[in-house]
Amino acid sequence: MSSPEFGIYVHWPFCAAKCPYCDFNSHVRAQIDEHAWLRAVAREMEFLATDLMPALGSVGSIFFGGGTPSLMSGRAIGETLDRIAELWSLDADVEVTLEANPSSADAERFRDYRIAGVNRLSLGVQALNDRDLKFLGRLHDVADSKCAIRLAESLFERVSIDLIYARPGQNVGQWCAELREALSFGCEHVSLYQLTIEDGTPFAALAEKGRLVQIGEDQAADMYEATQEIMEDTGLPAYEISNHAVPGQECRHNLLYWRYGAYAGIGPGAHGRLRHGGTRIATRTERLPERWFARTASEGHGFAEIQVLSREEAAREHLLMNLRLAEGLDLDAYCREWGRDIDGTKIDELVKGGFLVRHGTRIAATRQGALVLNSVIAAIAEREQAMIPRETLSAPG
Numbered sequence: 001m002s003s004p005e006f007g008i009y010v011h012w013p014f015c016a017a018k019c020p021y022c023d024f025n026s027h028v029r030a031q032i033d034e035h036a037w038l039r040a041v042a043r044e045m046e047f048l049a050t051d052l053m054p055a056l057g058s059v060g061s062i063f064f065g066g067g068t069p070s071l072m073s074g075r076a077i078g079e080t081l082d083r084i085a086e087l088w089s090l091d092a093d094v095e096v097t098l099e100a101n102p103s104s105a106d107a108e109r110f111r112d113y114r115i116a117g118v119n120r121l122s123l124g125v126q127a128l129n130d131r132d133l134k135f136l137g138r139l140h141d142v143a144d145s146k147c148a149i150r151l152a153e154s155l156f157e158r159v160s161i162d163l164i165y166a167r168p169g170q171n172v173g174q175w176c177a178e179l180r181e182a183l184s185f186g187c188e189h190v191s192l193y194q195l196t197i198e199d200g201t202p203f204a205a206l207a208e209k210g211r212l213v214q215i216g217e218d219q220a221a222d223m224y225e226a227t228q229e230i231m232e233d234t235g236l237p238a239y240e241i242s243n244h245a246v247p248g249q250e251c252r253h254n255l256l257y258w259r260y261g262a263y264a265g266i267g268p269g270a271h272g273r274l275r276h277g278g279t280r281i282a283t284r285t286e287r288l289p290e291r292w293f294a295r296t297a298s299e300g301h302g303f304a305e306i307q308v309l310s311r312e313e314a315a316r317e318h319l320l321m322n323l324r325l326a327e328g329l330d331l332d333a334y335c336r337e338w339g340r341d342i343d344g345t346k347i348d349e350l351v352k353g354g355f356l357v358r359h360g361t362r363i364a365a366t367r368q369g370a371l372v373l374n375s376v377i378a379a380i381a382e383r384e385q386a387m388i389p390r391e392t393l394s395a396p397g
């Protein structure tokens with residue numbers, strides 16, 4: 001699957017309730033002014049298209065992420081898409097994804113999203129038993145998920161589901177049975193995340209007090225192994241650590257991101273990576289919605305940071321992102337782009353140890369390597385040979 005030239009990520013920062021495991025930029029507010037959000041998003045996109053980066057290329061993917069974008073009206077989605085189409089040219093087959101929660105109130109809006117132009121829905125199913133959904137603080141139950149999946153499959157060309165596994169008390173057998181049930185729904189893209197206890201969340205506080213006991217590392221590794229087996233047997237191999245798809249059904253926006261392509265991040269707390277000639281520009285907007293609204297009103301955009309990355313920083317990001325992908329990193333392309341070489345002896349050592357595989361000019365993490373990916377990346381990066389001296393490029397005027 002080829003990745004698009006350029007993508008747009010739009011962040012909707014609100015949720016109906018905050019899940020106790022989640023550290024995404026999501027906030028619960030008594031009232032949300034959708035008109036104000038639309039105005040602010042439009043201003044930020046105009047700034048991006050006219051002042052910051054006039055020539056960004058054709059848009060091949062648009063991703064409404066959150067938070068819970070399925071709290072938005074279809075009209076708001078349609079207006080945002082219209083504005084994008086006014087500012088940039090769109091690929092004829094542009095992928096338009098929306099992250100949705102499966103509660104019945106959200107599902108009532110699915111038809112409107114389809115009419116507005118969304119062609120791919122990503123559903124946060126998370127678990128297929130009501131006790132665990134309650135534990136995860138979700139507002140939906142299994143029956144809601146099943147209805148939402150059926151409806152989504154009748155409306156959208158492409159449907160994906162998210163599940164969280166390695167939950168406290170869950171064993172390998174239970175998880176495998178749940179995963180097989182999830183696969184029986186026929187979705188061609190599935191994202192499977194091991195539960196992570198994120199600092200500052202209610203789950204972290206419970207874990208600290210010993211009231212939430214995570215499953216052991218060995219058991220988590222067994223679950224990961226079993227997950228890969230089942231997904232490969234079912235024809236949805238991993239194309240990234242947590243993302244699985246029928247070949248050809250990979251999320252183009254995900255691919256763009258992990259192939260280290262260019263994308264704009266719009267809305268509170270969104271990150272972007274833009275390209276200007278050979279340089280990469282990292283953008284980050286104000287995280288707190290109220291601050292972001294205030295900044296877009298006073299400055300015409302909510303960008304809190306627009307930073308030209310040094311070649312060393314960009315090369316490191318490129319390595320980090322590519323090694324999450326099953327297709328891995330093309331050493332020749334990497335060397336051409338950044339003028340840096342990766343130490344062949346280190347690669348050989350990691351191949352010998354069973355952490356990497358080498359196919360022609362590409363290297364990729366094995367299952368064993370994927371379990372300790374950060375250490376694999378650190379080992380490679382440490383021995384990377386800089387062929388060009390470190391330099392910090394100045395920001396474009």
Ligand SMILES: C[S@@+](CC[C@H](N)C(=O)[O-])C[C@H]1O[C@@H](n2cnc3c(N)ncnc32)[C@H](O)[C@@H]1O
Pocket residue numbers: 021022023024065066067068069099100101123124125126162163164193194195196197198
């Ligand atoms: C932006 S979030 C969710 C979108 C949507 N609001 C939802 O909850 O369904 C994207 C995905 O990240 C996963 N996720 C979030 N926090 C996690 C955590 N602490 N551990 C594992 N997975 C997590 C969930 O599966 C979630 O669907």
Ligand code: SF4
Pocket residue numbers: 014015017018019022023024026066067068101124
């Ligand atoms: S609904 Fe999604 S984004 Fe919102 S708090 Fe829960 S996991 Fe986080």
